[in-house]
Amino acid sequence: MSGRETTERALAVHRLLNSQTSTNGHQLTTGRRFPLPDVHPPRADLVATLARRRSAYDYADRDLELTALSALLRFSVGVQRFVPAFGVSDYPLGMAPSAGGLDVLRAYVVVRKAEQLKPGVYRYEAVSHELVELDDEDPLPALKNVYLQPEFVPRAAVSLALTARLDVAFDKYPLRHYRTVHVDSGLAVQNLYLIATALGLSCCAVSGFDDAALSALLGLPGPEIPTMVFAAGHSE
Numbered sequence: 001m002s003g004r005e006t007t008e009r010a011l012a013v014h015r016l017l018n019s020q021t022s023t024n025g026h027q028l029t030t031g032r033r034f035p036l037p038d039v040h041p042p043r044a045d046l047v048a049t050l051a052r053r054r055s056a057y058d059y060a061d062r063d064l065e066l067t068a069l070s071a072l073l074r075f076s077v078g079v080q081r082f083v084p085a086f087g088v089s090d091y092p093l094g095m096a097p098s099a100g101g102l103d104v105l106r107a108y109v110v111v112r113k114a115e116q117l118k119p120g121v122y123r124y125e126a127v128s129h130e131l132v133e134l135d136d137e138d139p140l141p142a143l144k145n146v147y148l149q150p151e152f153v154p155r156a157a158v159s160l161a162l163t164a165r166l167d168v169a170f171d172k173y174p175l176r177h178y179r180t181v182h183v184d185s186g187l188a189v190q191n192l193y194l195i196a197t198a199l200g201l202s203c204c205a206v207s208g209f210d211d212a213a214l215s216a217l218l219g220l221p222g223p224e225i226p227t228m229v230f231a232a233g234h235s236e
């Protein structure tokens with residue numbers, strides 16, 4: 001079976017499991033690029049950070065500092081190293097391991113309140129460590145349809161969204177690897193939890209979201225599925 005056929009099969013099962021019909025959403029065009037500042041890694045003991053990590057429901061009502069957002073992305077889902085692979089000399093591998101080293105995951109930032117960034121939707125470009133603006137509409141009305149728990153909407157300064165590109169996974173692997181894209185997401189989520197904790201941020205992994213509403217907000221192409229949402233902001 002070709003990668004394309006495998007992707008179609010996986011999407012059919014995915015939609016069935018999520019009670020979704022086929023969506024041909026409106027893809028967003030890429031806009032301005034925002035280079036993120038260079039930041040030092042947080043200095044925190046690993047085991048102490050694991051022990052301090054919590055899912056938070058209280059967030060300070062203020063802009064997320066750009067250095068905090070930069071560090072959160074850089075050290076959780078940024079590039080760890082470059083290796084010769086897949087026919088190129090400098091293939092990027094991430095801070096979190098991924099099945100086969102494939103570049104399956106994408107990270108998006110839905111900004112409600114952040115320094116130097118307008119509210120809107122951005123895609124994180126890990127190699128250049130930049131945000132690419134996708135939509136500068138106020139995302140608040142759309143976020144109300146994304147979160148199944150409405151309390152996150154006015155609390156999280158930013159909502160990160162992780163997605164998986166099924167076409168990338170199934171160009172290499174058979175259908176049973178539907179599971180590895182979710183494992184990859186889980187590893188990225190734990191990185192986000194640990195870095196957010198080390199930075200003193202409040203955060204929470206959220207799987208209670210509406211798939212279609214989130215796909216529409218991010219303007220995802222058909223084979224790219226949302227896997228997790230991660231609410232973050234400063235602590236009270």
Ligand SMILES: Cc1cc2nc3c(=O)[nH]c(=O)nc-3n(C[C@H](O)[C@H](O)[C@H](O)COP(=O)(O)O)c2cc1C
Binds near residue numbers: 056207
């Ligand atoms: C995969 C995953 C999905 C989660 N989804 C939600 C969610 O939709 N809503 C929520 O309030 N918390 C969610 N959480 C947070 C868990 O409820 C929380 O991790 C758990 O209660 C343990 O608390 P702790 O993280 O503070 O140790 C999720 C956590 C994980 C790992």
